[in-house]
Amino acid sequence: MQPTPSATPPSIVIATRESQLALWQARHVQQRLRARGHEVGLLGMTTRGDQILDRTLSKVGGKGLFVKELEVALEEGRADIAVHSLKDVPMELPEGFVLGCVMEREDPRDAFVSPRHASLDAVPPGGVIGTSSLRRQVLLQALRPDLRIEPLRGNVNTRLRKLDEGQYDAIVLAAAGLKRLGMHERIRALFSPEQMLPAAGQGALGIEVRAGREDLLRALAPLAHQATWLAVAAERAVSRAMGGSCSMPLAAHGRWHGQELELHAAWGDLEGRLPLARAQGQARVETLAQAEALGLQVAERLRAAGAA
Numbered sequence: 001m002q003p004t005p006s007a008t009p010p011s012i013v014i015a016t017r018e019s020q021l022a023l024w025q026a027r028h029v030q031q032r033l034r035a036r037g038h039e040v041g042l043l044g045m046t047t048r049g050d051q052i053l054d055r056t057l058s059k060v061g062g063k064g065l066f067v068k069e070l071e072v073a074l075e076e077g078r079a080d081i082a083v084h085s086l087k088d089v090p091m092e093l094p095e096g097f098v099l100g101c102v103m104e105r106e107d108p109r110d111a112f113v114s115p116r117h118a119s120l121d122a123v124p125p126g127g128v129i130g131t132s133s134l135r136r137q138v139l140l141q142a143l144r145p146d147l148r149i150e151p152l153r154g155n156v157n158t159r160l161r162k163l164d165e166g167q168y169d170a171i172v173l174a175a176a177g178l179k180r181l182g183m184h185e186r187i188r189a190l191f192s193p194e195q196m197l198p199a200a201g202q203g204a205l206g207i208e209v210r211a212g213r214e215d216l217l218r219a220l221a222p223l224a225h226q227a228t229w230l231a232v233a234a235e236r237a238v239s240r241a242m243g244g245s246c247s248m249p250l251a252a253h254g255r256w257h258g259q260e261l262e263l264h265a266a267w268g269d270l271e272g273r274l275p276l277a278r279a280q281g282q283a284r285v286e287t288l289a290q291a292e293a294l295g296l297q298v299a300e301r302l303r304a305a306g307a308a
């Protein structure tokens with residue numbers, strides 16, 4: 001006799017990095033799955049991306065460094081799912097892995113954090129701004145060519161500590177990370193998407209599983225947020241079409257107007273020289289294929305506007 005399908009919800013092990021933010025995100029998914037009757041454990045892991053703290057990430061192999069060890073754990077059956085900040089997930093997953101779920105997005109904006117200044121406009125000429133991403137670097141330089149942008153690596157707590165030690169006048173980082181960690185009071189100002197266009201997937205959580213694990217896809221389905229999933233699919237399609245690496249100074253962000261998705265993208269050249277290339281598009285989007293088609297269209301316009 002066949003066992004009754006899905007009579008007992010599968011027990012699930014989540015592979016996670018051990019930074020405070022990664023653990024928050026993994027526990028968030030754990031709670032959501034437990035609420036649906038699953039037994040859920042965590043497998044904490046250190047990744048290469050966590051170990052390499054002295055060099056700019058884009059120079060040492062990119063965002064995939066945060067993801068690879070977790071995939072090995074899935075491959076070896078030590079864990080079932082991996083929870084990621086979608087922003088850190090490479091555009092092409094390795095053969096045999098799929099994005100099984102995209103959850104509702106937190107605030108996608110970038111935050112200005114400073115003990116001294118209330119906003120970017122208030123920083124005096126020559127001020128030093130810390131940020132780790134090429135995207136923020138080129139967008140900040142476009143807003144304030146007179147400021148010095150200095151590299152800033154490390155997890156959210158490390159970055160805040162470096163700011164507090166006085167190495168920078170201000171730092172810019174994702175609002176989502178600060179809010180999740182209960183540190184929203186550190187945010188002095190939020191950049192509108194018009195001022196500083198977010199990265200593809202910023203603020204959204206993605207859950208990776210091995211292809212073919214239908215049991216897990218069923219378990220994850222109730223956690224999915226379709227509007228976020230479609231928007232980030234369009235954003236990630238821009239990124240994929242532009243080469244898909246995190247050493248690109250690329251921004252891509254979608255916003256909904258009813259059933260219409262308005263997608264904006266920006267690109268700065270690798271030396272961070274001005275001007276930025278910008279492009280946008282809007283379409284009715286109801287399927288992942290439509291979202292990706294919009295992303296490709298915006299990527300073409302971005303190239304036509306001068307992006308390499």
Ligand SMILES: NCc1[nH]cc(CCC(=O)O)c1CC(=O)O
Nearest residue numbers: 085087173174176177202203204
């Ligand atoms: N690259 C690091 C990273 N990956 C995800 C977040 C948090 C925000 C998010 O979920 O997009 C951050 C911190 C930051 O960019 O400041």
